[in-house]
Amino acid sequence: MLIVVPKEKQKGENRVALIPEFVKKLSRVGARVAIEASAGAGAGFTDDSYREAGAEVVTGIEASLKDADIVVRIHKPSSDDLASYKKGAISISYLDPFNERGLIEAMGSAGVTGISMEMIPRSTRSQKMDALSSQANLAGYVMVLKAAAALDRILPMMMTPAGTLKPSKVFVIGAGVAGLQAIATAKRLGAKVTAFDTRSVVAEQVQSVGAKFLHIDLGETGQTKDGYAVQLTPEQLEKQKEGQKAEIAESDIVITTAQVFGRKPPLIVTADAVAAMKPGSVIVDMAAETGGNVEGSRPGEVVVTEGGVKIIGTGNWSNEVPRDASQMYASNVFNLIDEFWDEEQKRMTLDFDNDISGCVITHEGELVNATIRNHYQPDKG
Amino acid sequence: MLIVVPKEKQKGENRVALIPEFVKKLSRVGARVAIEASAGAGAGFTDDSYREAGAEVVTGIEASLKDADIVVRIHKPSSDDLASYKKGAISISYLDPFNERGLIEAMGSAGVTGISMEMIPRSTRSQKMDALSSQANLAGYVMVLKAAAALDRILPMMMTPAGTLKPSKVFVIGAGVAGLQAIATAKRLGAKVTAFDTRSVVAEQVQSVGAKFLHIDLGETGQTKDGYAVQLTPEQLEKQKEGQKAEIAESDIVITTAQVFGRKPPLIVTADAVAAMKPGSVIVDMAAETGGNVEGSRPGEVVVTEGGVKIIGTGNWSNEVPRDASQMYASNVFNLIDEFWDEEQKRMTLDFDNDISGCVITHEGELVNATIRNHYQPDKG
Amino acid sequence: MALSSLIGFSYVVSAALFIIGLKMLGSPATARRGNTLSAIGMLIAVVVTLLDQGIVDFRYIAIAVAIGAVIGAVAARRVAMTSMPEMVALFNGFGGIASLLVGWAAIAPDAGGIVLTTIFLSILIGGVTFTGSLVAYGKLSEIMPGKPLMFKGQAVVNSAVIIAIFVAGYLFVQQPENLSYLYAAIALAVVFGVLVVIPIGGADMPVVISLLNSYSGLAACAAGFAINNNLLIVAGSLVGASGIILTNIMCKAMNRSLSNVLFSGFSKVKSMDMKIEGEVKPITADDAFYVLEAASTVAIIPGYGMAVAQAQHAVKELQELLEENGAEVIYGIHPVAGRMPGHMNVLLAEADVSYDLLLEMDDINPRMETVDVAIVIGANDVVNPAAREMEGSPIYGMPVINVDKARTVFVLKRSMASGFAGIDNPLFFKENTRMVFGDAKETLSHLIREFG
Amino acid sequence: MALSSLIGFSYVVSAALFIIGLKMLGSPATARRGNTLSAIGMLIAVVVTLLDQGIVDFRYIAIAVAIGAVIGAVAARRVAMTSMPEMVALFNGFGGIASLLVGWAAIAPDAGGIVLTTIFLSILIGGVTFTGSLVAYGKLSEIMPGKPLMFKGQAVVNSAVIIAIFVAGYLFVQQPENLSYLYAAIALAVVFGVLVVIPIGGADMPVVISLLNSYSGLAACAAGFAINNNLLIVAGSLVGASGIILTNIMCKAMNRSLSNVLFSGFSKVKSMDMKIEGEVKPITADDAFYVLEAASTVAIIPGYGMAVAQAQHAVKELQELLEENGAEVIYGIHPVAGRMPGHMNVLLAEADVSYDLLLEMDDINPRMETVDVAIVIGANDVVNPAAREMEGSPIYGMPVINVDKARTVFVLKRSMASGFAGIDNPLFFKENTRMVFGDAKETLSHLIREFG
Amino acid sequence: MEVYIFLTFILMLSVILGFELIHKVPATLHTPLMSASNAISGITLIGAIVLAGKSADPQMATLLGAAAVAFATINVVGGYMVTDRMLGMFKKKGDKK
Amino acid sequence: MEVYIFLTFILMLSVILGFELIHKVPATLHTPLMSASNAISGITLIGAIVLAGKSADPQMATLLGAAAVAFATINVVGGYMVTDRMLGMFKKKGDKK
């Protein structure tokens, strides 16, 4: 069974979908791995290190792609790429299935088995394959570092001979995986951290990393069985904005990570809330690339508002620590392949009785994933 | 008594020598303050806030400079500037007196009283005026943030479903004020920190911020009565380089802060030590602008070596957190003026019986500072 | 001073020495000196007793003392360090038979009811102590099978013996001159001693010895009443009372109640066919302390509950105390513990727990069998053996930290509630698991103070 | 049962109740019930005593009891809460005089030497307790001047009285029929009680009362020997022994030694012209605990030594315990504390000390006078009052944290060594400063365990 | 003589017990504890009662005994009541927490 | 009768004292403590001595007494020595730390 890892094409992408450590493990269970030359360079892995681990390092990847049984990437393949895949090949990558209808249909018709890393279910057992979590976790850390670097102050309190520097205030909106790690990191650096989330169970989790939870009474909110947030009603959203106002105004750093699974992220920080902040303050909008939690954020950019507030919308956060990010992504991918690995036949065999197969979108020409099918054709069910 | 604060001219400088809080305090004791328009903008202080505090905001500063009794800056004035000072005016700023012979002689002949912020003695009592310390402290924090941002990994340990990320190793060479703060900050972020310094008393201080001290037997080293390091002999320096080798090679981040008072900083990390580091590692050379502790560092730049090691020599570190840096510098300056303030005459009167007057370099046309005089004309004494 | 006062006051001194000695025995620093003081007290008592004017002939005494001293000394010197417990059991038995004999010898034709009652008690308790100790000795030295010995109708037999003892006692006090009652009483006591100890397992023997030791004190006390001797009363009741307390402490350290130790053998016969799975065994922090104190390897498994309780500093403190106490402490960090990746790392780093002590799941699991106590602090899903054992479970197949393989498991949580995954945890019902209910931080603080 | 046995066994019960009561009085949760139990013990004792066949006439008893009960009850009910200590002193005095009277009344022509000796002791101790307590009462209620009363030759007078007491005692035992010796003994006892207490300052009175209380126990005990009564002996010696221990504890809580309390008055006369400045007063962590326990505002001043000892977690723990104990805890952070700017902040944040508790120097100094205990943890230069007081000092003029203005200052450091600035610290020699030598972390751990 | 030995035994045991009991008392309980043990020391009362009731004639000993009874009763009754009042206060303070 | 009251007093005091003394003993001391108190319970020895020496004729009581002396002596001598050996080991273990 041949596993092929092309170099990521997206501009500025430094991560790589497999690292030598897992190449070695895959070889050990009986797979062959081919990787495009210099694919790991951005994350600090040399071609030699891949060779040592047992991979074939290829310069023109197209040829290998044709033979590939599994293609592992971080970002989704292009439709062109798909053309060269053989029928029955398995494609593992982020797919953005809710928005990439065209690509997914192309996969279907190419007979490619498309696995979406976003659709790994959120169970305790599948956490080791959950790339959304592993990358969000790093994102939480990176966002705080970026905010701290952009801020014109330091985060911790210091009582010094040259006066007392008060601790900076950090407000984190949305305390999922990324939000919690952001809280913990800001806390570590000595900031005074407050957080808010619409899911009520999160209050305890926020306190469990040592921060304060901002209580805003929104009425019933709820969460899905996978632990994702449910979309707020417009009234609730209004209440939330109102409730956050004071906290945002007196914060030095605001970090937003709010997401609603399968939908555009909610806009929760409006321009007037931004305007009320002190000049020099910093906002990090984690969701800038997918629509934004903050009014005025621009994907991939740092915007300085008239009031002197910096809105960071860089995106692709975990890419800032590509070595660790690649290691974690590769570990997720390896665990996924391993889960479905058939030791005797030495191949990956999907088992649709296993819950985890929820991440499979297309298989043998069919759109097998019910959630996605539903999303495209809501009426058909 | 008129205190004048010109806008800093150095490129990229965001700090300002006085902030509204201390303008207010100075007005209260009876001084007048004039500040150049938009001088505080980079640090987040608007002209209005200065006006509210009681300062006059001036657009062409030259006129005010002529009347100034005290001129407060961060960076040294140019010789041109000096021309417009009136006789007997007091100039407070960094002066770099060991190297700026020309400037100091110009001050002398202009009859300007030149105070060097670098020459504030290092006593417990004078710490509140000690700008070297206050800025070095912030530098320590900033250097770690910069290093963390440049590193392709995260600093803390994380045991996650996608594998365990080992804590990054940070090695700090030189544990003075900046070094200690760097250690503490890296420690806070969860790194495994080791440090080295030539002064033996520092071992305990390093442990007191929770890090490990690397013991290298250099023989007798010693320190000056002000607590500054004494220059090492060439043999000692060799021993040090040898002793650090292994630690540097396995560190993810190396931060150097070694300084010897009144001399060029020692070169302590050689090119081969850099070459032995892993690709993706980061070195921060605090001293890059004044000669450098690291071979290959370039002032004001980030150099990536062939081996993939980033050497950060940005310099002017505290300028990255201009708001806090300005606050602390201003506090130092205020404390200095206040120390010599004559309440009755409402003016600053130098008192040469006070130890702190060691920071005065020229006075009434004379080079009054013995250390500096000695430095220029070692034989004359 | 009259001789009798000299003896009397010397007894006061001996008694004081016993008391001080016992007190000193309670702390490692002074224990040895305490033992010496106590021995000196004994020496004084023996020497002044020899001055007693009632003693007209020293021959028998001299011979008996010589024999006893030689046997005692040789036995004490020869015995291997590992066989100490059975040696103590044996000595204890001799103490019991001595009380029995003293009681017997004290029977005087003119004795009143009270004296006779105390004599009877002395004989009874002495006899029980004697044979009970011998059986304990047998079990410990593996001369007898160590496992609980049970037979059908045991309860009935025991009850019959007890009733017979009461009857014999009554008759003896009424007609002391009729020696057959006396012999009957002796026989019954001796039999009862055996009956009481055989159904108890070898592992519980130390508790039994301690209890019998307490009895031998009571026997001495009864003998004291019989022959009207203060010192016997003081020493006997000291031993009796402190023995009971010690027994109790030992039970706690073994995670058992006294009645559980004494009657578990009996009850098992009755409940042979009952299922006793699924019992939750709570334990107080106080009692948990005794177990921890005796542990030499402790594994700490933190989970989300530690984070909620913000107990990380207390955990570190406990770790340090355990280390001071000579134990090795390691942490087992499950990759999904907590609510965010690296959750435990953040907290433990805050508390300055050394990175070297944090073991990954794969590193700690192979060591788990050598761990004396695994302390699960607010973790649930990550230590759930259902992942290994219950095919149907939603977490089946996920690797977990196998705390149930440790000798003893303490689970610190507030209730029996389930964790994030919402599934029950069979760990809580395992034989070697003890639940310490309450907020984790409070429980830990409690434990920490116990170490003070 | 014979009446005398009934009385005897009832006494056993009363004694047990006293013991249990006293034990329960040692813990806040059970103290009140303990007091009640003890009172019940007393009631039982009194009631059964009335059954004594020696009592032929109840008239005097009835009248005396009625008078006493009314006075006692009214006094106890009326007294203001703030005057409790003097009331206790007064009651104690009455206990003393009662012992004196019992001893006196027990004198019988046929009494032997031992009985007479105990009678004499009863009278002597009773008398001393009586007048001593009265003086204590006077000082506390401010009827008498509270300050130590001294006169020239006091030591000589005291010695003379002591010798006279011995002589009178000897003569009394030899010739009990000669009443003048008896009266002399009574007079001397009464005078001695006054002499002993007047040179002690009002602030030390609680210790004195506790000591006199212990004496009154001893007096009861002596009376017990005199009239051959078990219960008096048990109760008396319980009170005597526990009183001594309590006295000792109270001394520690006041930072004094017992001899210092008792004889400070005397010694001052002798050393009027000696300079006693510059004395360093070390204190153990044990003793420091008692002071902390009673404090309601505690300020913690950390310095470089806290960092060296890495004691931040222990500091936080102590803070929490103090807060649980009802105290308010604040931190005073000097800007130059430690070896880098913000050094203390880093460490305290690591230990999760709330930012709100950290006061800047300018905020804590005005509050310092209301602070009961300031704990200086490894700080030195930043609390050096030389900066305020000694013009020549190199740090003169630098603002410092004025811990010396707090009621009591504990300085936790390892030695008398100086800090970074290398200058001596007059704080260590101040009247209200106690040095707790040792590594700061160990000292703190010790304190923490004491709170357990 | 015999009796004195018993008494000495009892004395020894009680003294040790007294020391053991009052091991570590919190400072807040010092005053009530002192006051309660003060009340216990009023046990002289029972000695006094016996002496005061010894005869119907107002002999010296009887009068002395009666006086002793009165004083001791004050000590006992007042002592226990004062202690109880103090401890009552305590309770309330404790409850507030 | 009187005597029994004394004895009861002594019993009561000793029992309470026994309970107080063995408050919280570390697990490591359980065995030596048990063994030492076992040795103390050999105090029956002194009762036995009196009985064994009562007469020169080998009466029943004398013989019983002598046997009792022998057994009790084993208990006492062996008990103290064994305890001492155990505690000796301890010392060494403690020292190593």
Ligand SMILES: NC(=O)c1ccc[n+]([C@@H]2O[C@H](COP(=O)([O-])OP(=O)(O)OC[C@H]3O[C@@H](n4cnc5c(N)ncnc54)[C@H](OP(=O)(O)O)[C@@H]3O)[C@@H](O)[C@H]2O)c1
């Ligand atoms: N690591 C991640 O990234 C991540 C993210 C999301 C979800 N998860 C999931 O979270 C779970 C983690 O497992 P876990 O064992 O750490 O936690 P868990 O299974 O959620 O159990 C935590 C336990 O702590 C107890 N607890 C809560 N507060 C406490 C307190 N104050 N004192 C004492 N006990 C307290 C609770 O029991 P009581 O209520 O009885 O006290 C609860 O059973 C896994 O299922 C994992 O999949 C992990």
Ligand SMILES: NC(=O)c1ccc[n+]([C@@H]2O[C@H](COP(=O)([O-])OP(=O)(O)OC[C@H]3O[C@@H](n4cnc5c(N)ncnc54)[C@H](OP(=O)(O)O)[C@@H]3O)[C@@H](O)[C@H]2O)c1
């Ligand atoms: N904050 C800054 O930026 C900075 C920088 C450089 C210098 N300084 C100077 O440092 C000084 C700071 O004052 P400070 O009061 O914090 O410290 P300090 O005056 O240096 O005193 C620290 C004290 O801690 C004690 N100590 C050390 N280790 C200890 C341990 N393990 N346990 C208990 N005590 C211990 C030492 O006494 P023993 O040896 O007797 O234990 C010492 O006297 C000032 O003079 C300041 O000017 C400050």
Ligand SMILES: NC(=O)c1ccc[n+]([C@@H]2O[C@H](COP(=O)([O-])OP(=O)(O)OC[C@H]3O[C@@H](n4cnc5c(N)ncnc54)[C@H](O)[C@@H]3O)[C@@H](O)[C@H]2O)c1
């Ligand atoms: N069991 C597992 O294995 C597992 C793995 C990973 C995550 N999880 C859980 O899944 C949950 C979701 O995690 P995620 O980080 O992927 O979520 P996400 O990225 O979908 O959303 C981020 C956060 O934004 C919040 N949010 C949504 N709308 C908001 C609004 N208007 N205002 C403020 N906050 C808003 C959500 O509640 C969520 O906490 C978390 O509780 C996490 O613990 C579980």
Ligand SMILES: NC(=O)c1ccc[n+]([C@@H]2O[C@H](COP(=O)([O-])OP(=O)(O)OC[C@H]3O[C@@H](n4cnc5c(N)ncnc54)[C@H](O)[C@@H]3O)[C@@H](O)[C@H]2O)c1
């Ligand atoms: N008393 C006060 O008020 C006060 C104020 C500020 C600083 N200080 C003390 O002054 C001392 C110097 O502080 P600084 O930060 O300004 O020093 P610095 O900037 O002059 O030097 C930085 C550090 O580099 C070290 N160093 C020199 N040569 C080295 C080499 N070859 N290898 C490794 N390290 C080398 C020095 O020992 C020093 O610790 C510190 O001990 C500080 O605590 C005292």
